[in-house]
Amino acid sequence: MGTTPTQVLAFPNIRAIVRDNGTAEVVVAGNSRIVPAGDSVQELRNNALALIVGEAQTLQRPVRVRIEDPEGHGELIVHPDNKIESVSYEPSPARRRAEAPETPPTTVAPAVIDTVPAPAPEPAAAPATAASVDARPWPPAPATATPEPQTAAVVEEVPPTRHSLKETSFLVSAPVLEPATQGWRGTLTRLGLRMDPSEEELTEREDIRTVSQHWPGPRTIAVVNRKGGANKTPTVVMLSAILARYSGAATVAWDNNESQGTLGWRTEKGSHDRSVLDLIDASTELLSPSTNAAEIAKxxxxxxxxxxxxxxxxxxxxxxxxxxxxxxxxAHQVLTRYYRLVVMDSGNTARAANWRRMIDHTNQLVVPVTAIEDRAEAARLTLQTLESRGGHDAELARNAVVIVSESTDAKRSMSGDALKRAKDEAQRIADGFAPFVRAVVRIPYDPALVNGPIRYEALQPATQRAWLAAAAAVAAGF
Structure with missing residues (x-):
């Protein structure tokens, strides 16, 4: 059964543009991505759709796509499992004029197409319908009648086709693929033999691109779990560090614990002892148009x-x-005046007034959990509570990112069996959450996250990479 356009979220805004000069681009939320060159317009279409399938797989849901090419324009729904649905397609006016007068306009029926791109499937036993004769993922171009001999008088009746200068450009927005910098490919590149990056390096570059963007208006992230010891504070610190480092956006981590929180214990202390209460007391001055932006440092x-x-x-x-x-x-009004990104730590009481009002201001929900049963159950109950409230709260729960960290107990014992059990348990919990949220990311154990101040540079490379993937999953929800 197909998916109706109203069932598919309209964000991010995605456009696929194929030009008759042999170039194509996919624009996701205003950011252009190169489409590999092809020998034909149809091959360019397939390559563009392969990029869009990757975006749907990243979001773990179908996406809507506006398509434009020399033959027309329309809309598709692209699924993570490589199925493509044609919602609408309209041939370009120039092509309509070229058709024979007696040929009626061609209407393309919605069709679900399998894997993009992939080898053609075995022929089906049942005869193909008119909508599925052409199995290309892009809607087929209108059929044209076999041209018949025309007299000079008939040719004179067809006016010459004039294109608007607005429809063309001499600029090509396809970025150059930078050579590999990692692994043996990077070593060969440094020795003078240029190598393309591996899939792993390309994935890392895409994660960096995702977290490096600037979004219009401030964004608020809430990190929540009703159980203590679920890794909330380390999650707040790591997301804040990665988003600030890569995006360069002004970022603040706010401890919204109803009692004394631990965020201040796990981070550097400035030259003063002020807290959220002092900021609230000074809110009138801080919100004054005449106040300098640097005053927030107090x-x-x-x-x-x-x-x-x-x-x-x-x-x-x-x-x-x-x-x-x-x-x-x-406090939120003050912070969103001075910062683009607000990452909120939270207490353990979902009924507290400050906890519920935090949710009202939240754009993206993050639920950290260590691979221990009671932490996972508390995370499930947190999401269930939000989902039961409906509206904005329920949408946050459905669009949440769950971050599963391996248990520290097994690492301390250094037992091989204990290590395997810890990884298996983390995978079991991650798989359990996957059907109910937008994304689940696993984080390996790292002693730098256990005690004392948390700093990004102190983490092992594998842990840094995992947290980058987590931050990218969060930023994809903006």
């Missing part, structure tokens, strides 16, 4: 290596103040 703690700021929770010894929903609104 209230946040800058991370000198990882390039983001930290807004600490209240740490007074009495602990006699709990942040209210109205105070969350005030």
């Amino acid at each position: 209230f946040v703690h800058h991370q000198t290596a990882d390039k983001f700021d930290v807004l600490r929770s209240d740490e007074n010894e009495e602990g006699d103040h709990e942040i209210t929903a109205e105070e969350v609104d005030i």
